[in-house]
Amino acid sequence: MYGTSRRETRSTRQRAAVREALRGADGFVSAPALHTLLAAGGAAVGLTTVYRTLRLFEETGRVDVTRDGSGGRLYRWRPAGEHRHYLVCRGCGASLAVDAEVVERWVTEVMEESGYRAVAHTLELSGWCAECPEEHGSGTAG
Numbered sequence: 001m002y003g004t005s006r007r008e009t010r011s012t013r014q015r016a017a018v019r020e021a022l023r024g025a026d027g028f029v030s031a032p033a034l035h036t037l038l039a040a041g042g043a044a045v046g047l048t049t050v051y052r053t054l055r056l057f058e059e060t061g062r063v064d065v066t067r068d069g070s071g072g073r074l075y076r077w078r079p080a081g082e083h084r085h086y087l088v089c090r091g092c093g094a095s096l097a098v099d100a101e102v103v104e105r106w107v108t109e110v111m112e113e114s115g116y117r118a119v120a121h122t123l124e125l126s127g128w129c130a131e132c133p134e135e136h137g138s139g140t141a142g
């Protein structure tokens with residue numbers, strides 16, 4: 001479909017514009033809402049490019065993703081370098097930062113009790129989001 005030669009500088013600029021719009025947005029935004037924001041700010045970025053760029057950010061872990069009530073995806077820029085834990089949907093890949101203060105407190109206690117320093121930990125929760133049916137490929141049609 002898109003057989004024309006790709007202009008790398010242009011796509012880089014558009015990606016930066018999408019990133020900045022996402023950073024400036026308050027909370028979660030949909031691709032069309034972000035597209036409107038970009039247009040309001042004078043950035044000529046097509047809706048298809050917005051979708052593609054958000055997908056890229058999602059794949060590279062730069063954004064939190066959630067679903068709205070009708071199954072649409074909502075995006076929020078993920079602050080870099082921040083220590084967070086995420087709840088990830090096994091169905092659609094939506095990811096959400098969760099409050100893991102109890103985990104951090106527990107790690108601190110373990111460090112204090114053990115005398116170990118700079119203890120690192122990773123924790124990811126996975127499940128099915130509200131928009132995804134839990135049983136995939138069960139075979140029986142409704």
Ligand SMILES: [Zn+2]
Pocket residue numbers: 089090091092093094128129130131132
């Ligand atoms: Zn899901």
Ligand SMILES: [Zn+2]
Pocket residue numbers: 083084085100103104121
């Ligand atoms: Zn943690």
